[in-house]
Amino acid sequence: MADYSLVVIGGGLSGLAAAIRHARFDSSVLVLEKHDKPGGLNSFYRRGGFLLETGLHAMTNYAPPEARHAPLNLLFRQLKLSRKQISFHQQKGSLIRFPDRDLYFSNDQDLLLNEIFEKFPHDIDNFRRLISSISEYPDTAAKNEQRSARRYLENHLSDPLLTDMILLPLMMYGNSAEDDMDLDLFFVLFRSIFLEGLFRPGGTIKDLLDLLLTHYHALGGELKFNSEVVEVLTSGASVAGVRLASGEVITCKHLVSTAGGAVTSRLLPGAVDKEMPVGKMGFFESIYVLPQTGRHKVDDRGATNIFFSLKDEFTYRRPDQAVDPSWGVICFPDNFQDLPRAENFQIRLTNPANYQTWASFSGKDYEEKKKLWAEKSRDAVIPLIGDFYNEIILEDSFTPLTVERFTAKEGGAVYGSPMKIKDGKTTYDNLYVAGTDQGLLGIVGSMLSGITMVNKHIFG
């Protein structure tokens, strides 16, 4: 008799969702998290008396309560959570800025259509056709073959600048491959960002994680922190259990791993599936905390996010140097609707970064390089949002190395491997992959990934 019906590797959002879903009908579940906090990529830490969030800029897939089949509502229903348990704050609006053109979008589709009508008049009919073909594309059509989103856009739109402007936020919010994007992923991200929209829960990510953990424990599920899995024990083509760093062995009937394809493979005697290359897209992010009195120094244009490219042509690619300050996203986490005004506000600045370069810096050098690149990245956006540095009361930066250390995302690749295991199945008959490497992204997407894997492979 196994110790647990289900063991989940990783207490991030996909792992917690899988565990809650299982616990709803069978409470014999254990989540193993190697750190002392839940959340994985979307977690938090404390610095200088502030609680700082990691990961979360905005959640995608906003849906009103009456949209019963929308991913967000499906997620709440499947986990037996009520929307009344959190408050929803929609984005004020976001901006895509290129050197000589801006596009605003919000959760109201008409805004983007009007913007395109004004700024790309020759493409407005094309864009309308694009939206209707994306809306009609069935979810079930997802294929394992890779098709080009860039080519799809170029076939629909006449102005290559519009293609780049549409791709920038989608790439930033979930593309693990360089240059181009898989067409299925493009459809998912286009819908979740442009057709559904951005929002954030009230409070901090810690409040959301606390809510999930309380719910999970009430259902009878268990979770262990500081419990790194170092080996998956197998018997023939099946998984028998896991061994922790402490030496403890825990047996289970089913195992869901959210540690990513490559990391999971290394825990096993054989690979989980096909070769899972390490993703190349990692990011450098700086967080600045400012008092409200410093707000006049920041030209946020009322935006929740500013996705920017300082060059006319945008290439989604890992830079050769430590950081590429020429494109990225600036997030103003306070610019969501109806948030209570706090004493301080934040600016988060994110650029693409090179994991290998960061890994080559030694201890002291690494800290200096962090300061240096934070400054370069800040200087690059002065023309966009102004020079606010004299106003800050706290700053902190993290690199792809930081991400790797705290989230087990290999190479600091937040969006995982460019190769996905879309059905979640592995070469072991009771081991499933959920989360980033299963192919669903964002908080809503990765949670649905955990839920779907339990539904299909364990309950089905």
Added chain:
Amino acid sequence: MTRDEIKNLVIEIIQDIDEDATTDNLDPDGQLRDQLDLDSMDFLDIVMELRKRYKLQIPEEEYPQLATLNSCVEYLEPKLKDF
């Protein structure tokens, strides 16, 4: 369980799955899917709830038998006769 008890059980499970479901005027011969706007994941919840409460194993190919309130009763009556 009597037929009426089974009917009430199914309604109770549906209300438990969806706090906003209005089950007052359900046509017992109409599709639950259409009347309550249920999707396949909701149906899985009904099946899982029956499994949890009564250890019933309902294979996927038999899900269509849960299509209407009356067909649920027909299908579940022999399975729940000892409860």
